[in-house]
Amino acid sequence: MYKQKNVVLNHWLPPFPMVRRGRFLCSETSKFFNQKQTPTHRPIKQVTKSNFSDSLSQLKTQISGSDFVAVSLQKTGSYSSPWHRILPFDTAEIAYLKAKYAAERFQILQFAVCPFSIRADANHYKLIAHPFNFHLFPRDELKLGMPCYSFSCQPSYIASMAKEDFDFNVCIYDGISYLSRAQETAAKHLTGNPVSSNYAVQPSTTRSVADNVFVERIKSRVRNWISACKRSDMRSEDALVSSLRRLILGGEEYGSRPSLNIDVCSERQVQLVFEMVKSHYSNVVPLAITSKGGGTQFVRVVLTSSQEDRELLKKELRNMEEEQSRRLCGFREVIDFISASQKPIVAHNLLNVFHADFTFIHSKFLYPLPPTMDEFTSSLHSAFPDILDVNHLMKEISPLTKYSSLPAATSYLKRNFFAPIKMVIPQKGSMEESKNHGHGVVRISELFAKLCFILRILPQAEYHNPDGPSLKRYTNVFSPDSNNFQDSDEADDISIWTNNPMKISINNLVFLWGFRSGTSAGKLKNLLSKSHNLLSEDHAFDVRLVDNSCAVIVFWKDGLSEWFLDAIDSGDGLRELAAEGMMAAGYDTYKRICESEILGVDLADSLAEFDRISEAHTKEPQEVYWNSDLMINFDDL
Known part of the structure; x- marks a missing residue:
């Protein structure tokens, strides 16, 4: 059936x-x-x-x-x-x-x-x-x-x-x-948006003399500003007098509500302003205004007319922050x-x-x-x-x-x-x-x-x-062959062909490049078989092209890949291949290329570039000639 x-x-x-x-x-x-x-x-x-x-x-x-x-x-x-x-x-x-x-x-x-x-x-x-x-x-x-x-x-x-x-x-x-979440965090530091009254107030610590002086000065200023706002509400003033009053007191308008900006020099002073306002003035809402470079630029205190007006302001601030966040994160x-x-x-x-x-x-x-x-x-x-x-x-x-x-x-x-x-x-x-x-x-x-x-x-x-x-x-199966990659006990065993369950150690793989363009895998295998007696044995190795410039050789016998790398590098035993400009590298080189993200158009170029960089780093430093006669003795100056 x-x-x-x-x-x-x-x-x-x-x-x-x-x-x-x-x-x-x-x-x-x-x-x-x-x-x-x-x-x-x-x-x-x-x-x-x-x-x-x-x-x-x-x-x-x-x-x-x-x-x-x-x-x-x-x-x-x-x-x-x-x-x-x-x-x-x-x-x-x-x-x-x-x-x-x-x-x-x-x-x-x-x-x-x-x-x-x-x-x-x-x-x-x-x-x-x-x-x-x-x-x-x-x-x-x-x-x-x-x-x-x-x-x-x-x-x-x-x-x-x-x-x-x-x-x-x-x-x-x-x-x-x-x-992204990371980009949104960075954007908030750059755009400089108000943080409403949700500023994280830390537990109170012992205040220094300077802290007490700063708090008393700000408390007096806020008290005088509130009194002036109430007096101006009780009697009508012309525009000139109202403007002069705001200029002298430093007050502004936050929407339809009076507000006052308080300069701060540190996050400690921001903390002190928030503590003072919340403990002494129930009708005032403090806002921390951040600068584009990050950190608090100043504290803005907003005067509300009632408890209902205070809750309305907080709701407006929450909506404004949500709208700003929505605009930042988008999809x-x-x-x-x-x-x-x-x-x-x-x-x-x-x-x-x-x-x-x-x-x-x-x-x-x-x-x-x-x-x-x-x-x-x-x-x-x-x-x-x-x-x-x-x-x-x-x-x-x-x-x-x-x-x-x-x-x-x-x-x-x-x-x-x-x-x-x-x-x-x-x-x-x-x-x-x-x-x-x-x-x-x-x-x-x-x-x-x-x-x-x-x-x-x-x-x-x-x-x-x-x-x-x-x-x-x-759920959360990260590989079609195992429940999870990190749970595999054979992390160094890989497949060679698609839809083939056969596994082989990565140590038995060698990458070969430098052969003529257009060479097929069959021709390359035939050329390698004729290059040495160890490679002429039946089923000694197999060849697959990765791209037009590079092939991967699979050695079925342990130790043969190490011999091949040494032989082609020194030219001993594989002189014909080395003379034609062929080069080889092990799986570890391929892995380090992927880690370093040197992913060129052709794998051969990436392997050659990585070898060149590795050789430059492994060269012994040039000798430095030291002449004591040229040394400066500061005691003689």
């Missing part, structure tokens, strides 16, 4: 009959498939800068009422050169470093979000989805040099987006800008709300390092990417505690095949399994919106629901089913 006869499903058997090649197993199944299938109109809410505020409030409501949140990205690229891709022989750490390199150079132009819930009905699953597609552009709206000045584009990605009728004008002119408010909701994130190939889109999310919206993968996973987990990759659920029913695209995974399920899913999208939209981008996130939600149906997983609001199969086992 099944193609995958070697897959043991036992208790994973689906609760309803399965279908294979159109042969139905019961009348109910036949009824379901014989129904007329019409194209489903799936409106995707297209969000730009003009409708961002309204859409944001709708999205927050939908996330709060949903059980999961699916995400999907549209980027300007993922690599600049063939060898920049995540290759089969890359360790987890190198794969992360390459993903980091790409995330720091390319941009996200679309971010699709789909809050959804799944309910189990009588004989099918019901999927309730609310898809949104956000158009983004990293515009420096605040003229602060953030989020960036430039980014890279991969031609194949841009061409693919153009074929899908991607509207670049909408993206550039009406795309939503954003700042990142969506990311912050998803993170705060603690809802499980559902994605496709986002945690697999071969498609590490979460490095983009971390780099653009959270903080700069850390240097190691352990730090990255820890930081990512703090923002998104539960992440589900549908690709790992696919491994449960098809362990021997990797589905790098959603259509391939969906097609496989459609051919081999019966998974009736009823999709409901409550929001309405025009026919034009249904043609736009963002459908990937809907497909992810649908694929996730089908996999849950096949694997007999009942996704509830509590996220796991204690009496049956649990989604927890598929």
